[in-house]
Amino acid sequence: VQVKSLFCLFPQVLLLAFAEDLECIPGFQQKVFYIEQPSEFTEDQPLLNLVFDDCQGNSKLNFEVSNPDFKVEGDGSLFALKNVSDAGRALFVHARTEHTEDMAEILIVGADEKHMALKEIFKLESNLGIPRQKRAILATPILIPENQRPPFPRSVGKVIRSERTEGAKFRLSGKGVDQEPKGIFRINEISGDVSVTRALDREAIANYELEVEVTDLSGKVIDGPDRLDISVIDQNDNRPMFKEGPYVGHVMEGSPTGTTVMRMTAFDADDASTDNALLRYNILKQTPTKPSPNMFYIDPEKGDIVTVVSPVLLDRETMETPKYELVVEAKDMGGLDVGLTGTATATILIDDKNDHPPEFTKREFQATVKEGVTGVIVNLTVGDRDDPATGAWRAVYTIINGNPGQSFEIHTNPQTNEGMLSVVKPLDYEISAFHTLLIKVENEDPLIPDIAYGPSSTATVQITVEDVNEGPVFHPNPMTVTKRENIPVGSVVLTVNATDPDTLQHQTIRYSVFKDPAGWLEINPTNGTVGTTAVLDRESPYVHNNIYTAQFLAIDSGNPPATGTGTLHITLEDVNDNIPSLYPTLAKVCDDAKDLRVVVLGASDKDLHPNTDPFKFELSKQSGPDKLWRINKLNNTHAQVILLQNLQKANYNIPISVTDSGKPPLTNNTELKLQVCSCKKSKMDCSATDALHISMALILLSLGSLFCKSFP
Numbered sequence: 148v149q150v151k152s153l154f155c156l157f158p159q160v161l162l163l164a165f166a167e168d169l170e171c172i173p174g175f176q177q178k179v180f181y182i183e184q185p186s187e188f189t190e191d192q193p194l195l196n197l198v199f200d201d202c203q204g205n206s207k208l209n210f211e212v213s214n215p216d217f218k219v220e221g222d223g224s225l226f227a228l229k230n231v232s233d234a235g236r237a238l239f240v241h242a243r244t245e246h247t248e249d250m251a252e253i254l255i256v257g258a259d260e261k262h263m264a265l266k267e268i269f270k271l272e273s274n275l276g277i278p279r280q281k282r283a284i285l286a287t288p289i290l291i292p293e294n295q296r297p298p299f300p301r302s303v304g305k306v307i308r309s310e311r312t313e314g315a316k317f318r319l320s321g322k323g324v325d326q327e328p329k330g331i332f333r334i335n336e337i338s339g340d341v342s343v344t345r346a347l348d349r350e351a352i353a354n355y356e357l358e359v360e361v362t363d364l365s366g367k368v369i370d371g372p373d374r375l376d377i378s379v380i381d382q383n384d385n386r387p388m389f390k391e392g393p394y395v396g397h398v399m400e401g402s403p404t405g406t407t408v409m410r411m412t413a414f415d416a417d418d419a420s421t422d423n424a425l426l427r428y429n430i431l432k433q434t435p436t437k438p439s440p441n442m443f444y445i446d447p448e449k450g451d452i453v454t455v456v457s458p459v460l461l462d463r464e465t466m467e468t469p470k471y472e473l474v475v476e477a478k479d480m481g482g483l484d485v486g487l488t489g490t491a492t493a494t495i496l497i498d499d500k501n502d503h504p505p506e507f508t509k510r511e512f513q514a515t516v517k518e519g520v521t522g523v524i525v526n527l528t529v530g531d532r533d534d535p536a537t538g539a540w541r542a543v544y545t546i547i548n549g550n551p552g553q554s555f556e557i558h559t560n561p562q563t564n565e566g567m568l569s570v571v572k573p574l575d576y577e578i579s580a581f582h583t584l585l586i587k588v589e590n591e592d593p594l595i596p597d598i599a600y601g602p603s604s605t606a607t608v609q610i611t612v613e614d615v616n617e618g619p620v621f622h623p624n625p626m627t628v629t630k631r632e633n634i635p636v637g638s639v640v641l642t643v644n645a646t647d648p649d650t651l652q653h654q655t656i657r658y659s660v661f662k663d664p665a666g667w668l669e670i671n672p673t674n675g676t677v678g679t680t681a682v683l684d685r686e687s688p689y690v691h692n693n694i695y696t697a698q699f700l701a702i703d704s705g706n707p708p709a710t711g712t713g714t715l716h717i718t719l720e721d722v723n724d725n726i727p728s729l730y731p732t733l734a735k736v737c738d739d740a741k742d743l744r745v746v747v748l749g750a751s752d753k754d755l756h757p758n759t760d761p762f763k764f765e766l767s768k769q770s771g772p773d774k775l776w777r778i779n780k781l782n783n784t785h786a787q788v789i790l791l792q793n794l795q796k797a798n799y800n801i802p803i804s805v806t807d808s809g810k811p812p813l814t815n816n817t818e819l820k821l822q823v824c825s826c827k828k829s830k831m832d833c834s835a836t837d838a839l840h841i842s843m844a845l846i847l848l849s850l851g852s853l854f855c856k857s858f859p
Contacts, residue, residue, distance in 0.1 A: 171202035172305045174249030175242065178290050184255050188217075188227040188234060197223040197240060201247040213239040214422060215485060225253070235481075236420050239380055241292060247302065250290045250380040283309050286359050286375040289341060293349040293379050300333070300342040306359050306375065307339055314364040319375070321357035332357065332377065341375070349379040350416045381418035387426055387477035389413045389491035394475075396452065396495045400463040401502070404454055408443065408495055411450045413477035427482030431490065432474040435467050443473060443495065447482065450475075452493060461497065464532045469497040499534035501592045505542050505564075506530055506603035514568065517613045518576040527557070527566035527606060529588050535564070538591035542566065547605075548585035555584060568608060576614040577650050584608040619645040619656050619701035621713030629718040632685040640668065643675040645701035645711055654703040661712060662698040665689040670699055677715065685719040686753045693755075694718050723758035723809025727751065729817050735833060736790065737826035743790035745776070745821060750784055750805045758809035760784050767802030767816070776801060794823045 176198040188194070197219060199208065210219035216231045219240055227234075238253040289304035306317055319334040319341070320326075332355070334341050355378075360371030389411065396409030417423035427447045433440060444455045452473070454461060463469050473493040480486030507529050514525035533539035544557040544566040554572040559565070566588065574582070587605045594600070621643060628641045647654050658675045660668060667681045677699070685693060695717045702710050727750045734746035752759040761783035766776070775794065780786045788801065799821040806814040824833035 171200060172287075172307075173200065173202045173247040173302065174304070175199050175240075175251040178249075178251050178288065180251065180253045181256055182253060184257050186232070188231040190227055190229050192226055194225045194227070195253070197225060197242075197251055199223060199242045199249065199251075201244045203244075203246045206245045208242065208244050211241040211243075213237075213241075215483065235422050235425065239421070241380075248292075248295075249303075250292050252290060252380070283370045284359060284361065284373045285309065286373045288376040288378065290378050290380050291343060291347055293347045293382050294384055295343070295346050299346075300344045302340050302342050303377075304341045305339050306334065306341060308361055308370065310370075312361075312363070312369065315361050315369065316363075318360050318362055319357055320360075320372075321355065323352075323355045323377075324357060328352075331355075334359065347379045349381045349418065350385060352379065353418075354378050381421055381423050383417055383423040383479060383485075383487060385416040385423075385479075386487040387413040387415045387479055387489035389475075389477065389489060392491055394491060394493040396493060397498050398454060398461070398495060399498045399500055400461050400469075401458045401500065402454055402461055403458055404456065406454045408452045408454065409493065411445070411452065411475050411477075411491065411493055413450075413489055413491070415477075415479050417479065422480050422483075424479060425481045426477050426479055427486075429476045429478070429482070430473050431476050434472045437467050438465070442471060445473075445475060450477075452495070463497045463499050463534065464503065466497060469499070469534070471495045471497070499537050499539050501533060501537075501539035501590055501594050502598050503532040503539075504594060504598060504600045504604055505540075505588045505590060506601070507588065507606040509606070510603075511607045511609065513609050513611075515611045515613060516570055516574060517615050519573045519615060519617060521570045521573055523567045523569045524610065525568050525608065526560070526563075527568060527586065527588075527608070529564060529566070531564070531590070533590070540564065541591045543589050543591055545587050545589070546584055547587050549583050555582075557586060574612045575648070576612045577648060580612050580614075582610040582612070584610065614649075614651075616652070616703070616705035616707070616709045617648040618709035618711035619647050619703055620711050621645045621699075621701060625714035625716055627716045627718065629720060630683060631720040631722060632683045633722055633724060634679065634683060636679055636681060638679045640677040640679060640717065641715075643670070643677060643699060643701075643713055643715070645675070645713060647703050649703075649705070652705065654705055656704075657702050659700045659702070660697070661700045662696075664697070665695070667695070668697055675699075675701075683717070683719055685721050685755075686725060690719060693721075721755040721758060723754055723807065723811070723813055725753040725758075726813040726815040727759070727762055727805050727807045729803065729805050729815065729819070731819075732817070733820045733822070734788070735822045735824055735831065736794075737831060738793060738796050738823050739826065740790075740793065743793070745788045745790055746819070747781065748778075748786050748788060748803070748819070750807075752807050754807070754809065759807055761808055763806040763812075765804045765806075767804060775799075778803065788819065788821075796823050796825055798822055 180195055182194055199205065208221060212219055214234055216229060217225060217227055217238060219225050234255060236255055240251045240253065242249050285307040291303050316336040317334050317339045319332060323331040330344060332341060332343055357375040357377060358372040359375045360368050363369050394409065394411055398406055398408045411428065413426055415424040415426060428445045428450045429447065430443065430445050433442060438460045439456050442454065442456050443452050445452045473495065474490055475493050476488050476490050478486040478488045507527065512525055512527055516524045529542055531540045542559050542564050544559060546555060546557055552572065554570060554574060555568060556571045557566050557568045560567055566586065585605065585607055589600060626641065626643060630640060643658065645656055647656060657672045658670045659672060660670055665687055667679055667683055668677055669680050670677050689695060697715045699713050699715065700710050701713065702708050730749050731746065736745050748764065750762040764778050764780055764786035766778050774791055776788060776790050778786050778788050801819040801821055803819055804814055804816045806812050822833050824831045
């Protein structure tokens with residue numbers, strides 16, 4: 148069969164491939180149309196003719212148009228039901244008979260798109276699946292509406308081969324056939340009828356690109372493969388959804404009419420190029436409805452919510468509540484009644500601005516405080532009509548007069564917004580029994596330009612100071628004195644002085660010891676003279692950094708009596724009253740040692756310089772004809788004992804004297820115990836030295852006893 152030439156007409160473009168002996172293909176004989184966008188579609192004016200044939204007489208033929216402003220008559224003529232200026236980018240016509248159904252697409256293009264549309268029509272069949280004259284397989288694109296109802300499988304198109312070959316079979320492959328999702332489409336091997344086995348979902352897969360080929364009895368490909376495009380036509384089966392919630396907007400009170408508050412946009416999963424996803428917005432409900440049931444307006448196309456009331460009505464302080472809730476509806480199909488809807492709630496908060504200054508609840512406040520006491524003495528109350536959660540409500544207090552000595556401070560209670568007036572420096576009744584403060588209150592945030600603070604934003608506080616019996620005060624406190632340690636018992640250290648702050652009361656003062664850790668001191672209760680009851684020792688554990696600390700009480704004759712405490716620091720000067728000590732007191736040496744430097748001795752002294760080092764180290768007189776050791780000074784505090792010869796294993800006591808540098812100097816005569824031990828294989832054995840020393844002592848004692856008996 149020889150394929151006739153392809154004719155392309157515009158605005159009604161016929162994508163047909165005719166063959167002289169091609170059998171009838173059920174459905175629209177042309178599935179895609181292009182019409183030029185006019186300034187307006189005129190009512191009842193025919194736009195084009197659609198040809199539908201179910202190949203069985205078109206019994207009970209019915210047409211449905213995606214846009215309700217258009218209609219297709221039984222003869223296939225398309226026209227507008229009214230004057231329409233904007234019909235969108237495409238129309239879809241669904242045709243149905245007792246035997247088949249099909250979908251045609253009408254694309255609405257501008258004048259500048261006309262040339263491009265024609266070029267697209269004439270593209271190679273690899274792009275549109277339209278066979279050229281010499282192709283043996285005719286595989287025209289197939290359009291299938293989504294969500295078709297049973298029964299399945301149902302025929303959706305047909306692939307035709309121009310040459311008839313005995314035993315030739317059609318074979319279909321690709322995604323939706325032998326690739327996941329498998330089994331959606333199949334082809335009759337003999338007739339080439341393409342059928343769909345179940346309902347399709349455009350939102351899952353919008354297009355299928357299949358390949359069709361012809362094989363012989365052995366399975367060898369004798370024609371093809373050719374591309375078969377299947378497009379799923381969108382139906383309005385998805386409601387608009389608001390996915391970005393919660394939606395919360397803010398607008399300042401008093402904002403001008405038309406102020407944008409927020410934007411709400413919904414999503415529709417249907418084809419964005421059709422009215423199925425063309426959304427329009429509307430406010431269904433406003434809560435509360437006062438002061439106006441229509442406080443806000445939403446742009447039906449953009450979803451912008453704006454104010455529509457005057458700034459006077461947008462007054463947060465006069466509103467029933469500063470929070471409004473709007474139920475917003477999004478409807479597809481351009482907002483027509485047949486459109487699907489989705490709703491969401493928008494919360495709009497009316498934000499406060501500082502248009503009300505804080506005001507004291509009264510012009511004068513009273514407070515009473517005892518002298519010598521600190522802390523909060525009075526809470527100043529204010530009123531403010533602004534939002535308590537903002538800086539337009541939070542108060543800031545300032546003392547502007549009456550506080551030269553900075554004895555008072557005022558802070559804001561964050562929970563109540565009250566001003567807490569405190570005494571931070573104790574007040575003295577004898578100096579001033581009354582104080583008058585002038586205090587102002589402001590907000591953290593500045594007032595708006597046309598509002599100012601008035602007289603009610605200042606208040607006076609009258610403070611009365613009550614007299615109390617105050618304890619005597621020592622002068623100075625603490626008291627310091629320097630004394631030499633070891634002064635005689637009964638020596639006078641100093642005389643303390645305490646005065647009574649209550650000058651208007653004539654009271655006497657008595658003194659007593661409060662804390663005397665070492666028990667060294669006493670005080671005259673009448674005149675405050677402090678004397679010693681024991682020797683002051685600088686080296687005592689009660690003395691720290693050469694200072695001994697004691698405390699005394701001064702008690703007045705009030706009823707009840709008041710007490711004051713004074714601290715005395717005695718700095719003790721050192722005298723040379725401690726002999727030096729020697730360390731270590733034990734040394735060990737091997738009996739065959741080659742190094743006869745036995746030990747390094749150190750000396751220490753509890754006294755202070757110059758009553759300590761340099762120390763003088765000396766050996767006491769050695770008995771016997773041979774000297775066994777000597778001592779060499781290393782520095783001011785250390786000396787070294789050296790053996791002059793190896794000694795036998797035994798214990799030896801080396802008499803040593805060490806003398807400090809005090810005036811007069813003090814000497815410590817002591818002994819260094821030296822153990823001479825046997826050493827083998829780097830191990831020192833001193834276990835027998837004591838026994839040997841004891842044995843020799845017993846022998847000498849026995850010999851002495853015998854000698855004494857011989858000479859009665």
